[in-house]
Amino acid sequence: GRRAVMGGARGGARRLSATAPADDTAAPQVEEKEKSTRSGSGAYEQFRDGISDDERQSVNESWDKIMRWSRRVDIHNAKLEDVLGATNKVAVMGGGSFGTAMATLLARNKADLDVVILCRSEVDAAAINNDHRNTKYLPAYELPSSVRATTDAAAALGGADFIIHAVPVQSSKSFLASVKQHIHPSTPILCLAKGLEVGTCEMMSEVIPAGLGRDQPLAVLSGPTFAVELMQGLPTAIVAASTDEALAWRVQRLFGSSCLRVNTSTDVVGVEMSGALKNVLAIAAGIVEGLNLGNNAMAALVAQGCAEIRWLAGKMGAKPETLSGLSGTGDIMLTCFVNLSRNRTVGVRLGRGESLEQILGSMTQVAEGVATAGAVMTLARRYKVSLPVLTAVARILEDNLDPATAVDEIMNLPQIPEV
Known part of the structure; x- marks a missing residue:
């Protein structure tokens, strides 16, 4: 009969009958x-x-x-009213990645829409106008020809039907004060920035009117979004929140497309606090990754952080359903578990032993969670809420606590019932 031959690693070839195993x-x-x-x-x-x-x-x-x-x-x-069809010009304050991505999205939605990005740098503006690329933040993606840029605030903001605010939180108030004369009091401002102002602990819905020195139609946009995926046209969902329900609906009609779903909400506090605090939690998640503490620890930490966000935001008036929606659970999942997150990256590098000064010095974009962490300490005291994970991040950032020691402290907290 037929025979099979198998070679052993050490003992040479062994002949085996084909009829036997x-x-x-x-x-x-x-x-x-x-x-x-x-x-x-x-x-x-x-x-x-x-x-x-x-x-x-x-x-x-x-x-x-x-x-x-x-x-x-x-x-x-x-x-219903065709909001996009009736819109002729949209201005974007801030030439970063997210503002550029939202500008691109609108330009794709309507070919003849005039979309103007207000940049700080003449070089960045020239790159957008001449090369049709944001070479600093999104160099791999070509922008629609209808997207243009300028450093002239009057030219950018004048005549805009909507103004998108994509300026970092900590510089927003002074920036708005410098351009307020070019913003019509009835023009809606749509805020993309997520965070709390250091010192005042104000949300962006408070920072913007303070910077302008007046009330202004305002909506905040939040949710699980990375700019590069918006540029790629991948499916994305966000929430537009405003105390003016009609404005939230108009924003939905303006941005909604085959690749972007926009839910509406009137819970501005819930949407803003979720978006701000998840950045701090993402730093904590990054620290766990940097310390190589494993998946069990990561899941436990994020669960605890979600509870802390719920406790604090709830004390401030947020609705529970908002915290479990796109701006809460959705954004937390994206920011804590995906490497594209700037805040998570800060945490990873802290966990691996780098100093905050080294990390921030090497970054080209702002990680809002770094500044927001300090505001969380103040809010925890103000609202008498225990936030062990979120406040530990603030202590680490202030060099008052070693990341590994922080983990030991949290693990040795009193055992309590699930809440």
Whole structure:
């Protein structure tokens, strides 16, 4: 009969009969594999057979109801004001990655829309105008030809139907004071910045009117978004929050597209506090990564951080459903677990032993969580809330606590019931 030959690693070749298994375990392994395949198939058959015809019909009817509701909403929306169609000019204050990405999104939504980015640097503005690229922050992506840039505030802001605020939180108040004469009092400002102002602990919905010296129509946009994925046209969802429900709806109609869903909310506090505090939590998550503490620790830390955000934001008036939505859970998941996050990167490098000065000195964009962490300490005292994870980040950033020591302190806190 036919013979099979197998070479041993040390003992030379061993001749084996083709009618016999290659070794004592080969046959059981084959049988086990076949058994596994059969059991997997059987599990599917059990699942399929376990669903009755009535249950299948119920599921199909439910899906049909969702589709009918969706079509009714589409018909209703088609009769509403065409906000994008009525918009001729949008100004973007700030030439960073997120502002550029949102400018690009709008320009793609409407080819003849005039989109103007107000830059600080003549070099950056020239690159956008001549090369159609933001060479500093998004060099790999070509911008639509209708996106232009200038350093002239009057030229950028004058006549705008909407103004997007994409300036870092800590410089927002002084920046707005310097350009307020060019902003019409009735022009809505749509804020992309997430964070709390150091010293005052003010949210952006408080910083913007303070900087302008007057009330202004205002909406804040937040949610799990990375600029590069917006540039790539990948599916994204955000929330637009305003105390003026009609303005939130207009923002939804302005930005909504096949690649961007925009939910609306009137819970400005919930949306802002979620967006601000998740940056601090992302630094903590990065520290866990940098210390190589494992997945168990990461999950436990983020869960604790989510609870702390809920405690503080709830004391400030946020709605629970907001904290479990896009600006809360959604943004936390993205920022804490994905390497593209600047705040998470700060934490990783801290955990690996770098100083904050070294880290910030090498970064080209702002990690808002660094400044916001200090404000969290103040708010924890003001609202009498215990925030061990979030306040530990502030202590680490102030060089008052070693990251490894912080972990030991948190692990040795009193054992408590789940809350």
